[in-house]
Amino acid sequence: MAEQLNVDVGSEVESMCTKCKLVTVHVVSAIKNDKITKVMCKSCLSSHRYRPVDAETKAEITKKAKERKLVAQKAARKRAATSAARKWENLLSKVQDEEQEQDPTEYSIQQTYETNQIINHAKFGKGVVVKIIDDKKVDIVFEDGVRTMAQNY
Numbered sequence: 001m002a003e004q005l006n007v008d009v010g011s012e013v014e015s016m017c018t019k020c021k022l023v024t025v026h027v028v029s030a031i032k033n034d035k036i037t038k039v040m041c042k043s044c045l046s047s048h049r050y051r052p053v054d055a056e057t058k059a060e061i062t063k064k065a066k067e068r069k070l071v072a073q074k075a076a077r078k079r080a081a082t083s084a085a086r087k088w089e090n091l092l093s094k095v096q097d098e099e100q101e102q103d104p105t106e107y108s109i110q111q112t113y114e115t116n117q118i119i120n121h122a123k124f125g126k127g128v129v130v131k132i133i134d135d136k137k138v139d140i141v142f143e144d145g146v147r148t149m150a151q152n153y
């Protein structure tokens with residue numbers, strides 16, 4: 001049984017794109033013997049042979065794309081954490097070099113801080129005061145990143 005083709009050149013169809021490695025919307029650019037022969041990907045604008053997708057393939061591709069995205073997100077989070085930790089380490093050793101050895105002050109919101117002061121926070125660990133925002137707030141770099149902390153309360 002011949003498949004009824006209800007698309008024309010210029011119609012939009014879903015096709016596998018080898019460049020995008022995804023199922024994307026394509027514009028039909030050639031039809032031969034009632035069959036789509038050439039399509040153009042609307043995402044990357046590359047022209048190629050029509051690769052029809054069945055529901056199963058589509059689900060599989062979507063699943064793989066999702067997995068790739070998750071892996072990428074995880075790697076990005078890890079990179080961010082590593083770079084924050086490195087920054088903290090460098091800062092800590094730099095401050096200790098410049099300001100000579102100082103015993104970390106236990107963090108308390110009642111205290112007033114100054115830049116380059118090393119503090120110790122019960123939960124976040126060692127930190128370096130990097131910025132006095134105003135008389136009530138300071139930015140402190142901890143191993144996992146910068147936190148705005150209260151002071152002088």
Ligand SMILES: [Zn+2]
Pocket residue numbers: 017018019020021024041042043044045046
């Ligand atoms: Zn594409």
